[in-house]
Amino acid sequence: MLLTALLQIFACCLVLPAQVSAFYFYTNGGERKCFHKELSRGTLFQGTYKAQIYDDDLKGYRDAGAQDFGVVIDIEETFDDDHLVVHQKGSASGDYTFIALDSGEHKICIQPEAGGWLIKAKTKIEVHFQVGTDEKLDSKGKTTIDVLHAKVNVLNSKISEIRREQQLMRDREATFRDASESVNSRAMWWILIQLIVLAVTCGWQMKHLGKFFVKQKIL
Template identity: 65%
Template sequence: MIGFSGVQLVSAALLGLLLFPTQVFGFYYYSNGGERRCFQKELTKGTYIQGKYRVSVFDTALNTYQDVSPQDFGLTVDIEEIFDDNQRVVHQKGSPMGDFTFVALESGEHRICLQPQATGWLSKTKTKVELEFEVGSDAKLDSKRKKTMESLQDKVNMLSSKVMQIKLEQQLMRDREAQFRDLSENVNSRAMWWAVIQIIVLATTCVWQMKHLGSFFVKQKVL
């Protein structure tokens, strides 16, 4: 069996970081109420951090941690530049489950702080905060943004295609309605003229009959 010394393990870890410039690591911690917890990390200029978090509260009835609604609970994320007199560069308030992204503008020590926010009885309950960090270069972030933009562009193109299809269907319906309207107006016009012709014929017949009867009565010396 081949064993590995501590130096070999460190060398393997460094080699892994060189091969995979983007690091992803996650952990969780417990806190009481709105306790503020901070983590320090040395970052170089252009390094980005993308963090995902999830906060759950302890349910004494079930004796386990449960998710909570955004109306009752939230989380505040602060990122400060320790090297620049603790200058705050990020201040974000979000729901119990969310993410945040930060790009280091200058090289130096940074402090990442998370603080659960709640009101009422939840402000004193035990909480569990799960964190997952992805640390990489600014180019990696630009690549992700590009992929996101391409995905959004594909969705926009798909929606535009659907809108165009709907417009074509609406135009087809309008054309059919116009044809039906023209046909109905033509039929109504013919029916009206047919009724007028019938009335004229009937009136002419009545006048002719009245004249004929009048002349007949005159000849018979009835009138």
Template identity: 60%
Template structure:
């Protein structure tokens, strides 16, 4: 009986050691929305958020750019007189991470800060909380890093291949340039030889004509 209870407890702990909550809510302008979570010491809280303003022309919510919104993330320890343990300012689409230093209830507040002309507009905020132990979340991050590393390795191989092709193109260009310079050099020398021959022929013809005119007593 004891072993059965312990086994059920281990299963429940493995299931609930990491919890993902995804939801969204609607607000107006810079409304501040807070959520309460019970975190034990050493628990890692990772959050993602996305703020979408309402566009009257589109009659729907659209993606926001960095010039339209800033988002304030505050985490307080409600059990310790609302002691602020994290204050972060980010873009309309971002994420944050927090490691609980003490066990107890924590308050996570999200507040979009819009520009003046959007300050009273309607907004939709998508939120996702991932709560778990450092090791469980770090293992996910490790798999993500490994995936990114594999992609980087593939890109690195492609870059090396492009460099090899560029080197081959440079070698071909070097050979073509040398051949072109050689042809141009030969053409210049051939032109010089032609000019010299033409000059010699002209001189010989002038001398021959002078001799002919002398014999004919023209000169």
């Protein structure tokens, strides 16, 4: 049992796509908060953030809107005299992506930015980030694309089946139309033949009756 449990833990560690971290911090107004991360060259750093503002009426934090304030994301290379490699301004919630160009310690800083009294308000910022290779972090996206691709293939097959059924219905309608036209044509010719036979019969009878009346000296 212990060996089985250890194997399961080891398997879970193998399938983990990347290092995932999440935390939150409080700031007063536009205070800048930073955290450090050691990244190797070519490492993909993906993060999301959400800012909340303290509401006195609610006695708690609520999600900040675009009209409240935005957030500035700065990423600096501390090993290269705090060289700024990313400077991004966004809304109160969003995401950011960065690929380390060199190995070393990086400083990721987050700062609310607004004017007026909001800059002095208490804010809470939640941060989530993943660290890993480009291939690993994109595996979820590739899986989603594969799923969507499979669904599109299913829809295409259904559309093809519907088109085949429509074509079959059109073929049946064409066969029925041809049969109806053939029957109508035959009926018309049959009526025409009957009229011709009737006319010939009437003419013969009239001629025969005329000779009979003449022979009987009726006419």
